Amino acid sequence: MATNYTISTQAYFKLFFHAAKHPHKSVNGVLLGNKAQNGTITIEDAIPLLHHWTSLSPMMEIGLDLAGQYAESSGLKLVGYYQACERLDETALAPVGERVAGKVKAGFEDAIAFVIDGEKIGTEAAALIPYVSQSSSSSWRPAAGSAFTPGSPFQLASSDLPVRAIAHVRDDHLHHAFGDFDDHLEDVSIDWLRNRTCIPADL
Amino acid sequence: MSLSSALQQLASYRANNTRASQETFKKGVTILKSRNAPNLGEDGWAFLEQLALASIDIGRLDVADECTKQLSEKFPNSPRVAVLVGIRKEASESPESVLRYYDGVLEEDSANAAIWKRRISVLKRIGKTEKAVDELSKFLDTFYTDVEGWLELADIYSSCNQYTSSLQALSHALVLAPQNPFTALQFAETAYTAGDLPLALKMFLVVTEMVERDIPAPEDSAPTGISVRAWWGVKLCSRRLIESPPSSPSASDTPVPKTIKLIDELATERVLTSYSGEQGAEGRQLVSQWISAY
Numbered sequence: 243m244a245t246n247y248t249i250s251t252q253a254y255f256k257l258f259f260h261a262a263k264h265p266h267k268s269v270n271g272v273l274l275g276n277k278a279q280n281g282t283i284t285i286e287d288a289i290p291l292l293h294h295w296t297s298l299s300p301m302m303e304i305g306l307d308l309a310g311q312y313a314e315s316s317g318l319k320l321v322g323y324y325q326a327c328e329r330l331d332e333t334a335l336a337p338v339g340e341r342v343a344g345k346v347k348a349g350f351e352d353a354i355a356f357v358i359d360g361e362k363i364g365t366e367a368a369a370l371i372p373y374v375s376q377s378s379s380s381s382w383r384p385a386a387g388s389a390f391t392p393g394s395p396f397q398l399a400s401s402d403l404p405v406r407a408i409a410h411v412r413d414d415h416l417h418h419a420f421g422d423f424d425d426h427l428e429d430v431s432i433d434w435l436r437n438r439t440c441i442p443a444d445l
Numbered sequence: 446m447s448l449s450s451a452l453q454q455l456a457s458y459r460a461n462n463t464r465a466s467q468e469t470f471k472k473g474v475t476i477l478k479s480r481n482a483p484n485l486g487e488d489g490w491a492f493l494e495q496l497a498l499a500s501i502d503i504g505r506l507d508v509a510d511e512c513t514k515q516l517s518e519k520f521p522n523s524p525r526v527a528v529l530v531g532i533r534k535e536a537s538e539s540p541e542s543v544l545r546y547y548d549g550v551l552e553e554d555s556a557n558a559a560i561w562k563r564r565i566s567v568l569k570r571i572g573k574t575e576k577a578v579d580e581l582s583k584f585l586d587t588f589y590t591d592v593e594g595w596l597e598l599a600d601i602y603s604s605c606n607q608y609t610s611s612l613q614a615l616s617h618a619l620v621l622a623p624q625n626p627f628t629a630l631q632f633a634e635t636a637y638t639a640g641d642l643p644l645a646l647k648m649f650l651v652v653t654e655m656v657e658r659d660i661p662a663p664e665d666s667a668p669t670g671i672s673v674r675a676w677w678g679v680k681l682c683s684r685r686l687i688e689s690p691p692s693s694p695s696a697s698d699t700p701v702p703k704t705i706k707l708i709d710e711l712a713t714e715r716v717l718t719s720y721s722g723e724q725g726a727e728g729r730q731l732v733s734q735w736i737s738a739y
Contacts, residue, residue, distance in 0.1 A: 297603040298634040308731050427674040431724035
């Protein structure tokens with residue numbers, strides 16, 4: 243039986259803003275959440291890591307460690323990984339993505355990875371392609387079946403999240419203030435773990 | 446915003462090669478509409494090129510066409526305008542059609558480096574990575590001093606896990622631009638990704654030295670900017686080298702420094718100091734926790 247995953251508003255907005263801030267680059271980050279009593283994995287938050295030298299690992303490792311510590315202190319676990327590719331038509335999980343997702347899976351059995359669909363992002367579609375793997379050392383493959391449609395094991399907290407995210411980028415420019423770990427390394431005052439100023443008040 | 450300050454901002458974007466396309470378009474299109482462009486003198490043409498590129502970037506091909514038209518009329522048969530025309534084509538024509546256009550231009554003028562690079566970037570974009578690497582290597586044989594080309598080659602190799610080749614390309618970039626700490630940093634991070642910790646450590650330290658060279662007493666102030674990243678790199682490497690001393694020599698035969706424990710202590714102090722001010726207050730606890738986890 244397939245595991246169910248729900249992406250919260252905050253998590254979706256954050257990964258959307260990350261991609262929107264660097265439209266011509268690859269970006270990646272991790273997902274935080276928990277497994278509920280009924281077995282559903284709720285993805286509560288997203289923490290952005292890199293938008294620069296995304297094939298190189300040292301800063302990603304540090305960022306991953308710090309994100310993991312932050313998760314623990316907030317009662318959450320690292321449950322997944324997301325990335326957006328440079329090219330619109332590229333939907334594969336990069337080798338580096340497989341490595342990070344593998345690490346997350348070693349700590350959380352139901353870990354999930356999402357690749358942002360460059361062709362669909364900016365429409366009302368969720369534009370996320372889920373990837374799953376059998377074990378932390380095996381390769382990741384696109385999850386079978388459709389995603390983010392009625393009845394699919396992958397759901398958004400509410401179906402209007404993509405449209406709302408677009409409005410927040412286009413009209414409120416919330417993504418301008420968004421900072422990831424790369425930004426934080428240049429200026430330690432950047433709030434990469436929470437990105438408080440980018441979360442709309444009416445979440 | 447006045448016309449002159451808008452022009453100044455755009456000029457500074459050009460000088461720094463900044464890709465702030467939304468901003469550039471907003472300011473640029475006002476200037477274009479005011480019909481002042483031809484009166485901007487020499488800069489006017491660079492401005493039109495800049496606006497064309499920004500317009501293509503955000504999808505306003507109509508404005509891009511207006512700019513390109515003016516430039517083509519003023520500079521017929523210009524190699525530089527040919528590049529702009531090519532980029533405009535990339536936005537709406539098929540990759541095969543664009544490649545044919547670039548091949549055509551190169552046939553007439555094989556020394557047009559910019560066109561060659563555009564061709565390579567199209568190959569990369571359509572996923573023909575091997576061909577792109579091949580072409581880029583040939584390009585660099587001819588245009589050896591093109592630092593950007595070496596960095597691009599390094600990046601492509603890294604994305605395919607070919608770290609040794611990436612480091613070789615970065616070595617060339619370092620020879621050409623030895624004062625650029627970002628190149629040394631990319632080298633350090635690539636070496637780390639390749640598993641060569643002693644080499645990575647050495648290069649991270651080189652970065653800190655390059656950046657702090659002009660600071661009179663760096664130990665008395667908190668690291669900022671690229672230093673922070675470099676010291677984090679030193680800390681990561683020294684920690685791992687102390688925890689699991691390598692049993693075999695590194696791929697580059699770089700020795701582990703005898704003073705590794707002292708380096709680790711220094712890096713610890715430098716990283717924590719980066720978070721010591723008001724700026725770093727939020728992150729400090731998490732960072733201390735990470736540091737004391739070992």
